[in-house]
Amino acid sequence: MCVLFLLSWLTQSVTGVAAHNEQHLRELQAPISWAQYVGSADFWSRTLQNWQSELLAVGSMAIFSVYLRQRGSPESKPVGSPHGATGVEG
Numbered sequence: 752m753c754v755l756f757l758l759s760w761l762t763q764s765v766t767g768v769a770a771h772n773e774q775h776l777r778e779l780q781a782p783i784s785w786a787q788y789v790g791s792a793d794f795w796s797r798t799l800q801n802w803q804s805e806l807l808a809v810g811s812m813a814i815f816s817v818y819l820r821q822r823g824s825p826e827s828k829p830v831g832s833p834h835g836a837t838g839v840e841g
Contacts, residue, residue: 760798764789767797 764785771793772782788794 763798763801764794767794 768783768785768788771788771791775782783791
């Protein structure tokens with residue numbers, strides 16, 4: 752999982768520097784290197800925005816699943832019932 756995370760982060764940085772340099776070239780500014788981009792505020796801003804949205808999505812799913820289970824959702828077993836009373840073996 753760590754390798755996949757690092758590969759996706761590397762991919763984000765490579766595509767980010769390409770988009771950043773394209774924008775700079777349109778404005779007739781000099782492009783920057785990958786290392787400069789990784790140290791820039793633009794990279795970290797985009798990274799933290801991405802992480803914030805993912806954490807918000809996963810966190811809300813976790814909270815809602817706990818809330819719905821405790822409130823008697825028809826998709827979940829009754830809270831506290833043993834597996835033998837509610838489980839179906841496949």
